[in-house]
Amino acid sequence: MSRLHVTTSVNGVAHEVLCDPGQTLLELLRDELGLIGTKEGCGTGDCGACTVTLDDRLVCSCLVLAPEAEGRRIGTIEGVAGPEGLHVVQRKFLELAALQCGVCTPGLIVAAKSLLERIPDPDESTIRYWLAGNLCRCTGYDKVVRAVQAAALEMNPSEDRVFCQASTRSQEPRQ
């Protein structure tokens, strides 16, 4: 079976790679490009460990085929920290001990950063719904939520802080 030539941008860097038609974006990142910060958990889109952005939208990279990345912009955990150091979300995860074994952490940080870019001051319920696709078996999530709240506060300081909720997510428990 012929390999496919894929041109894609990962964290702002253009890459040309050959991939198998059935290979996933996760495999492309880890096995072809050596970007092993993105983790494989379940491989079926349930756990969120492989979370990346595809044209600035959160996706599970295990549920994207490598050839689908043609001409797209990919963002991974390796692109979160800037030249000046760690991103606020990363710093708050460290300061507030929002990780233990660390396998879910890259996915959680990519997802939390994306949340704060869309909703700068999310309330707790919005944070929990947004991150519901990132499973963590260590922390119990509480410290993760605190870290995201602390990052939001630092990124968007405000005296009379009104935490807002995402427009489409209901606050009522779902039936």
Added chain:
Amino acid sequence: MSAFEFAAPTRLGPALDLLSSCAESGRRTQILAGGTDVIVQMRTSDREPRLLLDVKRLPETRQLSIGSEDIFVGAAIPSAELNENPRLASLLPGLMESADLIGSTQIQGRASIGGNLCNASPAGDTIPALIANSAQCEIAGARGTRQVAAADFVVGVGKSCLKRDELLLGFRVKRPSKGFGDAYLRFIPRTEMDIAVAGVAVSMELDEAGVCRDSRIAIGAVAERCLLVRRAGERLIGTSVEDSDLGKAGAECSASARPISDKRGTAEYRRKIIAVLCRRAGRIAHGRALASLEGAEI
């Protein structure tokens, strides 16, 4: 994983040609939209070699238009994109909440309503909402396009009416007028990210006096496919949608359900809660219809 081939045409003509030539030569194809079902199947239950035809680069499947008469939603638009559209959410709140119930943020970044329909699960959450809204599916094939009602699109567990050389472009619904409301409710044992044990979509239209002049009710996860329960909607027509009317509609849903017992619930339980869900979803749809009557033109 090298048993697969991949193509992502950017124009409909070549996509249909590819489907036709594969159909003629007996080569297996599978349409790929968001991949949240297809890629899982590729890696677990169905590794058979096939051509994956990515339809996301076709302009037709990514088109969203809200016209004065009708609304067209491209089959491959990810639900996250649809849910961010405030006009769509105010026009078709029930359909949009059915899409918003499916999966995590990451899954919604890929999963589409068209994919949910084509996956043809008995428990697909958007399918009852499409049926209740009388959605017409636009299907393209070598011999032109055809329209199929959402209620007839799924023909069995995992089976749709699509022929091997056809693909779903999107669906069209009538633009709701004043006095319209719809709602979707499902039951799952947790609050998020699960598969429906039972689900009900209700749409209704009230006249100026608040009397229901049209209603359609569809049920999911209680039969081999989602069903339109025509008689349930008829129980509301001509009434002012009192609790007793919704109770009669719920009883029709129970009567039309033909559920199985599985790990999610027994047949008896499903038949019972489908009536409860119908009453509750009907109450929500009614509230929205009343608000629409009182509010400005949408």
